[in-house]
Amino acid sequence: MVGGGEGAYIGNIHRLASRLDGHWQLVAGAFDVDPDRGRAFAIGQGLDPARSYGTCQELIAGESGRADRVDAVAICTPNFTHYPIAKALIEAGFDVICEKPLTATLADAVALERLARESGRFVGVTYTYCGYPMVHEARVRIARGEIGAVRTVQVEYPLEWMAAPIERAGNAQAAWRTDPKKNGRGGSIGDIGTHAYHLAGFVTGLKLDSLTADLATFVNGRALDDNAHVMLRYQGGARGLLWSSQVAIGNSNGVRLRVFGETGSLQWFQEQPNELIFTPLDGRVQTLKRGADEMSVDAKARTRTPPGHPEGYLEAFANLYAGFAEAIRARRENRVPGPIGQNLPLAHDGLKGVAFVEAVVDSAEAADQPWITPVAV
Numbered sequence: 001m002v003g004g005g006e007g008a009y010i011g012n013i014h015r016l017a018s019r020l021d022g023h024w025q026l027v028a029g030a031f032d033v034d035p036d037r038g039r040a041f042a043i044g045q046g047l048d049p050a051r052s053y054g055t056c057q058e059l060i061a062g063e064s065g066r067a068d069r070v071d072a073v074a075i076c077t078p079n080f081t082h083y084p085i086a087k088a089l090i091e092a093g094f095d096v097i098c099e100k101p102l103t104a105t106l107a108d109a110v111a112l113e114r115l116a117r118e119s120g121r122f123v124g125v126t127y128t129y130c131g132y133p134m135v136h137e138a139r140v141r142i143a144r145g146e147i148g149a150v151r152t153v154q155v156e157y158p159l160e161w162m163a164a165p166i167e168r169a170g171n172a173q174a175a176w177r178t179d180p181k182k183n184g185r186g187g188s189i190g191d192i193g194t195h196a197y198h199l200a201g202f203v204t205g206l207k208l209d210s211l212t213a214d215l216a217t218f219v220n221g222r223a224l225d226d227n228a229h230v231m232l233r234y235q236g237g238a239r240g241l242l243w244s245s246q247v248a249i250g251n252s253n254g255v256r257l258r259v260f261g262e263t264g265s266l267q268w269f270q271e272q273p274n275e276l277i278f279t280p281l282d283g284r285v286q287t288l289k290r291g292a293d294e295m296s297v298d299a300k301a302r303t304r305t306p307p308g309h310p311e312g313y314l315e316a317f318a319n320l321y322a323g324f325a326e327a328i329r330a331r332r333e334n335r336v337p338g339p340i341g342q343n344l345p346l347a348h349d350g351l352k353g354v355a356f357v358e359a360v361v362d363s364a365e366a367a368d369q370p371w372i373t374p375v376a377v
């Protein structure tokens, strides 16, 4: 692992989730921007002091020479460091699991996606919400035609944690997220809008045609948007509406997806992740339950406990790690991956997210908020 040291947010989620199914072992790391703190943290995690590195460069040098070198490296650092770290790792022959957004700039995302493709290295991107079994269930049911052709998609990711200027009160996570050089051009839209955009496309299978956007910064002195409204036109005529907000008081993590088709609708809410609401035209509202016999192979492959025993965020994240492990093993064994190793978020999905942010900010900054087609869809 690179990043995710003492006091960091997402690194510990990666550590917990990667261990859940026994596919991964954490054996080496450069966990902190401060090398000494990183080494101390690694040793505190029980790692071999020889594999407790101060920097990513040390990790590459140390691991490259080992017979038991690491299989893959998870990148859990702020956005602007993803590209140089991923590039160095890929060029040294390591597979990579990278946090979203893939990079802070579009140029970096284009370069990284090309590098992933041309090198043949595995590059997974941790779009958390496509790890949930009931999100896969929705994807499968839409692909089967159970709600007919999709007409509209409503997707939202509201959070409340940045409703006050916490970046100026010592909050480390908010500090780099409000610095355009470290975060990238999109504030809420880059941080969480990318999750929502990926989720909508993943579940519906729709590709974007164009978008127009309205960005707002409600907290005085903040350099980036903390609220975004984006209208989406998909290829084939479907429409979408995406809302991301870091100032939506009352929302701890209110990811919500609603998809309306010609003959039915599906709704999923991440704070009730074990359920998917299916409503056929003129029919009864049905609550589909994770773990039930009728669920798809794809949902079952990502399910560990029977219905009624809730699964959630860590299990969804673990499903991504299990999927990445299966995809890497299948590639080595020259076979088709099992269901959990399919439909994974990869470098191209990361590029699409960054291209989406670029188009959103371009549209919002232009006087007439034009419809724009992202460079990758």
Ligand code: NAI
Pocket: 002, 003, 004, 005, 006, 007, 008, 009, 010, 011, 030, 031, 032, 033, 034, 055, 056, 076, 077, 078, 079, 081, 099, 100, 101, 126, 127, 128, 172, 173, 176, 191
């Ligand atoms: P954070 O600020 O809490 O932690 C960043 C960590 O990286 C710190 O330990 C820091 O010392 C370390 N670091 C920084 N530069 C480094 C370098 N060059 N080498 C080694 N370590 C370095 O950040 P947070 O909130 O954990 O976010 C990290 C990444 O994860 C971001 O890209 C963010 O967008 C993403 N994220 C994804 C989530 C998801 O749901 N998939 C949720 C939260 C964050």
